[in-house]
Amino acid sequence: DNFQVLINGFNVRDYIYSDNERREIRKALNLEGCFVIGHAGRFNNTKNQAFLLEVFKEFVKVKSNAILLLVGTGPDFEKIKELVSIHPNKDKIILYGESSDMSGLYSAMDIFVFPSKYEGLGLVAVAAQISGLPCVVGAAVPKEIVGGNNVTFISLKESVSPWANTILNLSTSTEKRNDFY
Numbered sequence: 001d002n003f004q005v006l007i008n009g010f011n012v013r014d015y016i017y018s019d020n021e022r023r024e025i026r027k028a029l030n031l032e033g034c035f036v037i038g039h040a041g042r043f044n045n046t047k048n049q050a051f052l053l054e055v056f057k058e059f060v061k062v063k064s065n066a067i068l069l070l071v072g073t074g075p076d077f078e079k080i081k082e083l084v085s086i087h088p089n090k091d092k093i094i095l096y097g098e099s100s101d102m103s104g105l106y107s108a109m110d111i112f113v114f115p116s117k118y119e120g121l122g123l124v125a126v127a128a129q130i131s132g133l134p135c136v137v138g139a140a141v142p143k144e145i146v147g148g149n150n151v152t153f154i155s156l157k158e159s160v161s162p163w164a165n166t167i168l169n170l171s172t173s174t175e176k177r178n179d180f181y
Helices: 018-026 047-057 076-083 102-108 125-131 160-171 174-180
Strands: 035-040 066-071 093-097 111-115 137-138 152-154
Touching: 018 102, 035 047, 035 102, 035 125, 047 076, 066 102, 076 093, 076 111, 102 125, 111 125, 111 160, 125 137, 137 160, 152 160, 160 174
Parallel strands: 035 066, 035 111, 066 093, 111 137, 137 152
Antiparallel strands: none
């Protein structure tokens, strides 16, 4: 009689932005002075990492210090790895693999991009917001992920240019990251 059901609930304190973790991870991954576009998710057709690689190709034209950090594994990991190997900016793409420290990785990122073709919910985008990351997500991602004013939805019918321009326009200073929590 005395409980409340929280659909997809998780401990938000686990995802608070940390300046220390940001510095440590960026140093370990050699990302100091870089603009880090982050993505986390299962490597499959639904999560649309191949499209994100095309967006990144366009983005690097205007922000040469950009790095794409792809976190996760899945059935399409080898396919994405092959696409990265022939990508013109392959030296700026990190295939991180799985991680048990997503909070630290979110802290190391400057923006989170999630171009999913469809989602049940998209908890990685919720966690990214808790860490204060501006999020650029596919229009098919449910609007229920929005926890504040730092989520921008874009149709996958758009070309890569509007995605790249949106990412460029949404960079946030780290001083404001804890405000989102």
